[in-house]
Amino acid sequence: MTNAVDVAKPTVAQRPPAGRHVQRAELTLALADQKPLASLGLNPDPLQQLAAAMASVRTEAGERADVVLDLVPVREGLLARRRRRLLAQSTRRGPSAYGERLTGGMGGGGMWGSVTAAWSGGKKANRGRSERLPRMTDLRDGVGKFDLSAGAVFAVQLLLRTEAGHPQAALARMNQLLAAFAATSGENYLKPRRPRTRWRISHFDRRFATGEFAPRKRQWLTVPELTGFLKPPTVRCRASSVVRSGGLVPPAPSNLPVYTGQPDLVPLGAVNYSDGRERIGATKVKDLLFGLQLGKSGHGKTEAALVQCIALAHSGYGTWFLDPHSEGWVRAKPYLAHPHIASRVWEINLAHCEPDQLVASWNPLSMEGRTLSVVKDVVRSVTEGIAAAQDWGDNAPRARTILARSAQALALLNHEAVKAGHPEAQCTLFQLRSWLTDEEWREQLLPELPQRVRDYWEKTFPKLANDAVPTVTYAIDRLDTSPALQAFFGSPRSAYDVRTAMDTSRVVFVCPSGSESDALVSCLLIHDLHRAGLSRQDTPRDERKTFWAWGDELTALDSSSKGFLAAIAEQLRKYEVRFIGMTQMALRLSAITRQSLLQNQSLLSTCAADFDEAAFVARRWNGHVTPETVTELPKYHYIMSINLNGTPTKPFRVRGLPVEELFAHYDNPAGVPDLDKAIDTNLRRRPIGEILAALEDLDAEVLAHHTGRRPGSTGAGDPTTLID
Structure with missing residues (x-):
């Protein structure tokens, strides 16, 4: 529907090509223009039928349907002259009520006498007695809709035109348009007038094409008569041809930073600023502590996180990205293949399991670079991690105690091995199973531990039920089913150390294997x-x-971590660790994690979501956004609020930018092979087969280092078991 036509370059409409059939109609008021059309409300939406008619037009078949509504404001002088003429016509007829004449003519009676009486409190100016006055509606009957309360009045030209390859199709489309305008019928109605002669057809086409304002007769309409067709479609206009605005969302803050690559900014996406221009909006590094990104799968949460990660990596920050499916790493890799970043990049990809595949290793029990006082932290990390993944909770106190004591014993042995200059003789997670199931191996290593530790294994452990041990070793048995996980956890020396990554600004991508052990x-x-x-x-x-x-x-991460995501959001800000989480369903997060992330978040973002999820996040914005607005967001569009200069903003719209659009200048697929070589060096990656072969002999190596004997030896009296 067109409300305005550019008349700067008028052109005369050309005749339709052969084989095309055109229907034309101009809608005019059927009765005197002071009689009003119906005032259309919002329910049902007056645009519903018109939009439905437009939706039925088969543009792929060359059909067209056009509605041209031209408006010209009527000057107040013309409107006043029209009122006077209408009032004069009504005076000659005399006022009436319900078809009966009320008073005499001019002079002491009539309309003017009635008006004068109204001004004088009901008294006739030339008589002492009162006389019955007409109703106020009678005073307005003469001018109709043009009374003083009518507001603005417009001269209107309303042209309809349809075109199709078959005459009946063009006529059908025209009839649909006429039916849509039939809803305006009230005291007056719109009558279609079709041009028949060649001159009238040419005159119609010229007005239609150029915007020339020359209606067939005077067509003056008031705002209530026009509003139904000039307003935007409401929620009750459900035709498929209506382009939705997406709901009401506050504008972006006027002082929102613009991202052009500054190291102290984190890009958010494309934002419409107050001047109407779209720029890349950003938040300040100092303002972004913790974030939560919500919404449907495939709508851009991971993409937005990758944009932020790549931007911060190029700005020199350390990053850590837990990518369960490794899709994010595949997309990010070409944009990190640059010499100034390559020396900092770590890739932990556990999806590969070929014997010659190079992998990095991590020993959670390693004591390299750690003091004896750190043993308790290592024990807690390993114990809580395994216990949470196994969902022990408070229901397995014996298993938790056995696991903690086992991790403590192995960590102390590892500390001694590192202290002696032999970090290659450290125990790994797989030695937890050996410690608990190989009594002979354990007994030979116990003398290397402090007495308080030995007391537990010599006095308390033998009294515990045998069914507690399989509960602990079950987790290790699960790791043992994947060669990639065996290689990752099976090396005594760690190349992966997240504390080192923090202190040296490493760019880390961790991609689990996709197996049942991911949790x-x-x-x-x-x-x-x-x-x-x-x-x-x-x-x-x-x-x-x-x-x-x-x-x-x-x-999935929260269901296995059991509260540690909340601990990260609550505690790590003090130590300059920032965390941003992405999930489809906030309502499925544990209560403690959800409350902690929302309490401490400085970025809350959502793409399209289910109504319940949308209502949940909309409540956090205090009514500035409705759930319906969230549910109808287009793909790769977000609504988000941030902290700006320490103050929370109102939510605003953001269009997500793909990595290739924002960082096209960083795309370097030719540099990926060199990046892989740099990662091999950075993480000292080794073939899976080599690590697994060493793991087979690790129990013997640990025992040999601490006792000088191999497993199965009978003691120092057997010279064949002594180690040089």
């Missing part, structure tokens, strides 16, 4: 992230480098 792996990683963040207490505040962490599939 256990993610749990251990999250608990280790928490431990490493707290360990930064030993570094002065002004020397702590800001480290950013992202967790995808937050619901």
Whole structure:
């Protein structure tokens, strides 16, 4: 529907090509123009029938349907002259009520006498007695809709035109348009007038094409008569041809920073600023502590996180991205393949399991670079990680105690091995199973532990039920089913150390294997992230480098981490660790995690979501956004609020930008092979087959280092078992 026509370059409409059939109609008032059309309300929406008629037009078949509504404001002088003429015509007829004449003519009676009486409180100016006055509606009958309360009045030209390849199709489309305008019928109605002669057809086409204002007769309409067709479609206009605005959302803050690559800004996406121009909006690094991104799968949450991660990596920050499906890493890799970043990039990809595949290793029990006082933190991290992944809760106190005591014993042995200069003789998670199930191996290593530790294993452990041990070893048995996980957890020396990553600004992508052990792996990683963040207490505040962490599939991560995501949001801000989580369903997060993230968030973002999820996040914005607005967001569009200069903003719209659009200048697929070589060097990656072969002999190596004997030896009296 067109409300205005550009008349700067008028052109005469051309005749339709052969084989095309055109219907034309001009709608005019059938009765005197002071009689009003119906005032259309909002329910039903007057545009519903018109939009439905437009939706039925088959544009692919070359059909067209056009409605041209031209408006010209009527000057107040013309409107006043029209009122006087209508009033004069009505005076000659005399006022009436219900078809009966009320008073005499001019002079003492009539209309003017009635008006004068109204001004004088009901008294006739030339008579002493009162006389019955007409109703106020009678005074308005003469001018009709043009009374003083009518407001603005417009001269109108309303042209309809349809075109199709068959005459009946063109006629059908015209009849649909006429039916849509039939809803305006009231005291007056619109009558279609079709041009028949060649001159009238040419005159119609010229007005239609150029915007020339020359209606067939005077067509004056008031605002109530026009509003139904000039307003935007409401929610009750459900035709498929209506383009929705997406609901009412507050504008972006006028002082929202614009991202052009500044290292102290984090890009958010494309934002419409107050001048109407679209720019890349951003939040300040100092304002973004924790974030929560919600919404449907495939609507851009991971993409937005990748944009932020890549931007911060190029700005020199350390980043850690937990990518369960490794899709994010595949997209990000070409944009990180640059010499100034390659030396900082770590890739932990557990999806590969070929013997010659190079992988990095991580030993959660490693004591390299750690003091004896850190043993308790290592024990807690491993114990809580495995216990949470197994969903022990408070229902397995014996298993939790056995696991903690086992991790303590192995960590102490590892500390001694590192202290002696033999970090290759450290125990891994797989030695937890050996410690609990191989009594002979354990008995030979116990003398290497402090007496208080030995007392538990010599006096308390033998009294515990045998069914507690399989509960603990079950987690290790699960890790043992995947060669990739065996290689990742089976090396005594760690190349992956998240505390080192924090302090040296590494760019880390962790991609679990996609196996049933993902929950256990993610749990251990999250608990280790928490431990490493707290360990930064030993570094002065002004020397702590800001480290950013992202967790995808937050619901699955939360179900296995059991509260440690909440601990990260509550505690790690002090140690310059920032965390942003992405999830489809906030309502499926545990209550403690959801409350903590919402309490501490400085970025809350949502793409399209189910109504319940939309209502949940809309309540956080205090009515500035409705749930319906959230549910109808287009793909890759978000509504978000941030902290700006320490103050929460109102929610505003953001259009997501794909990595290739925002960072096209960083795209370097040719540099990926060199990046892979750099990662091999950065993480000292080794073939899976080599790590697994060493793991087979690790029990013997540990025993040999601490006792000088191999498993199965009978003691120092057997010279064949002595180690040089």
